[in-house]
Amino acid sequence: DLNPSVPHPRFAEFDSPIYLRLLPAEAANRLTNTDQASVLGVIGFDGFPEAVSEAPYPVLTVPMRHLDEPRLCEVWLSPRPASYGEHRGIRYACNEDILFGSLYLPGDRQESVETRTCRAYRAILDLTRASGYTRLIRVWNYLPRINGEDKGLENYQRFCLGRYQAFTEAAYVFDQDLPAASAIGAGTEGLRIYFIAARTPGRQIENPRQVSAYRYPLQYGPRSPSFSRATLTEFGGERQLYLSGTASIFGHETVHREDAAGQLRETLINIRAVLNELDRPRIVLGGLGPDSMLKVYIRHREHVGMARKLLAETVHPSCPVMFLQGDICRKDLLLEIEGVIR
Numbered sequence: 323d324l325n326p327s328v329p330h331p332r333f334a335e336f337d338s339p340i341y342l343r344l345l346p347a348e349a350a351n352r353l354t355n356t357d358q359a360s361v362l363g364v365i366g367f368d369g370f371p372e373a374v375s376e377a378p379y380p381v382l383t384v385p386m387r388h389l390d391e392p393r394l395c396e397v398w399l400s401p402r403p404a405s406y407g408e409h410r411g412i413r414y415a416c417n418e419d420i421l422f423g424s425l426y427l428p429g430d431r432q433e434s435v436e437t438r439t440c441r442a443y444r445a446i447l448d449l450t451r452a453s454g455y456t457r458l459i460r461v462w463n464y465l466p467r468i469n470g471e472d473k474g475l476e477n478y479q480r481f482c483l484g485r486y487q488a489f490t491e492a493a494y495v496f497d498q499d500l501p502a503a504s505a506i507g508a509g510t511e512g513l514r515i516y517f518i519a520a521r522t523p524g525r526q527i528e529n530p531r532q533v534s535a536y537r538y539p540l541q542y543g544p545r546s547p548s549f550s551r552a553t554l555t556e557f558g559g560e561r562q563l564y565l566s567g568t569a570s571i572f573g574h575e576t577v578h579r580e581d582a583a584g585q586l587r588e589t590l591i592n593i594r595a596v597l598n599e600l601d602r603p604r605i606v607l608g609g610l611g612p613d614s615m616l617k618v619y620i621r622h623r624e625h626v627g628m629a630r631k632l633l634a635e636t637v638h639p640s641c642p643v644m645f646l647q648g649d650i651c652r653k654d655l656l657l658e659i660e661g662v663i664r
């Protein structure tokens with residue numbers, strides 16, 4: 323059984339080929355498939371999950387502190403049987419509609435961040451093309467020292483260079499094909515990525531309050547960040563919104579510098595602006611249920627109390643909110659929020 327101590331999810335109601343459950347980190351070890359659900363992958367933080375080296379599904383542990391209880395793991399599930407494989411270092415699981423993959427490239431001092439990133443994305447795009455899951459829906463990126471500098475270029479800018487290069491080689495159309503994404507500083511070495519790809523496209527969504535990241539001006543780096551503000555998927559009549567890491571950026575500029583509460587309020591305005599790009603039914607943060615989740619990345623742990631309080635006043639209590647300590651890609655950003663909304 324998935325885990326007897328966890329309330330049984332209403333699998334039968336889900337038509338989606340992929341959905342997320344958050345389990346207490348300690349409960350996410352050694353999951354097995356049932357008639358109702360197959361495990362597509364498990365993503366944990368802070369040393370979790372443990373004891374999964376034998377797992378057939380992708381497992382990734384991101385070295386990031388939990389800033390709140392309970393410590394949760396992301397368990398990605400499919401209502402239908404999954405098959406499992408490996409391709410150029412990527413562990414993956416797939417069903418008829420989607421592929422879920424994860425990749426860890428260990429550190430190598432000889433290799434620049436842009437080369438490593440490009441290598442990772444070439445492998446991902448090669449897998450998605452070869453397997454027929456050609457549409458990237460969502461990508462999570464975790465890299466060390468994201469605000470650190472190497473020969474005059476920030477590691478995040480180098481990351482953007484490598485990703486842009488791989489998307490360009492794969493002939494991605496930047497205002498149609500870009501996945502939703504997060505890029506967060508975590509760990510001391512290596513590159514960790516997990517992603518969802520699909521056989522059919524999602525809808526790329528941009529935020530009218532913000533310059534699209536792929537059109538950011540040159541002051542932020544020689545190649546702009548290749549991601550969309552959100553991807554909307556629809557499978558079997560069920561919609562899921564994959565919300566990118568969203569921060570206190572208006573236009574292309576950081577606003578409310580050195581004011582964490584101001585940044586959080588601006589971030590929530592940006593999230594509402596993305597939600598307002600959807601047609602009906604209208605989604606409001608106060609109406610999110612237990613099948614949605616928000617992940618809050620906080621640079622300085624002293625801001626977590628403020629963030630928890632403000633979010634408790636804004637987001638419906640049945641929607642899980644995770645707080646993790648991570649570095650945001652711009653030095654002047656103190657926090658960022660991503661989400662899966664359904």
Ligand code: 3EB
Pocket residue numbers: 463503504505535547548549566567568569571651652
């Ligand atoms: C921003 O809006 C904030 O490079 O993949 C958010 C989400 C950010 C994803 C990425 C960067 C990325 O520009 C930073």
